[in-house]
Amino acid sequence: MTPELIEQRRDVMRICADARAGELAAALDALSPLPDASDFRTPESGLVMLRGRMGGDGRAFNFGEATVTRAAVRIDTGEVGHAYQLGRDRAKARVAAILDALVQSGKANEVVAALAPASRRIAEERALVRRQTAATRVDFFTMTRGED
Numbered sequence: 708m709t710p711e712l713i714e715q716r717r718d719v720m721r722i723c724a725d726a727r728a729g730e731l732a733a734a735l736d737a738l739s740p741l742p743d744a745s746d747f748r749t750p751e752s753g754l755v756m757l758r759g760r761m762g763g764d765g766r767a768f769n770f771g772e773a774t775v776t777r778a779a780v781r782i783d784t785g786e787v788g789h790a791y792q793l794g795r796d797r798a799k800a801r802v803a804a805i806l807d808a809l810v811q812s813g814k815a816n817e818v819v820a821a822l823a824p825a826s827r828r829i830a831e832e833r834a835l836v837r838r839q840t841a842a843t844r845v846d847f848f849t850m851t852r853g854e855d
Contacts, residue, residue, distance in 0.1 A: 708811075715815040716807060719822065723790065723803040726825040731802045734821035738814070744805050747787050748779035750797035776800040786811040 723731060735741065752774060759770035777791045778800040788808025792800040810818050819826075 716810050719806055719810050719818055722822045722826050725829045728796055728799040730825035731799055735802055737821040738817060742783040744780040744782050747781045750776055750778040750800045752776045752795045778804040780804045780808055782808045784812050
């Protein structure tokens with residue numbers, strides 16, 4: 708697998724992780740006709756342990772658990788796509804796995820184009836959060852006094 712393909716898969720999975728189920732379904736519809744996809748591993752939900760660190764360099768500790776759904780599908784051309792999604796939406800995880808398989812089959816540009824509306828929405832929401840956070844920023848400064 709080339710580094711270019713790895714980067715494309717990362718980009719698509721990054722979008723799939725934050726996209727809504729309807730956005731992923733619309734992207735899949737835009738890519739039709741699609742090859743047949745069979746479950747390599749049926750979608751299933753489970754828990755993963757979240758680990759954290761205090762201060763970024765402290766000892767790792769168990770922070771809590773999160774529900775995750777994973778899926779793996781094989782398309783007719785032989786590629787196997789994998790996806791992990793937060794939550795219990797099995798259909799969303801399966802669609803994300805199909806999109807991953809399509810990226811590997813040489814349709815990366817088409818998949819990225821189909822996910823463009825979701826990508827734009829995600830970028831706009833992140834920009835809004837950054838603006839809202841910046842509006843609450845407080846700059847602290849210290850003035851030196853003459854007697855010090």
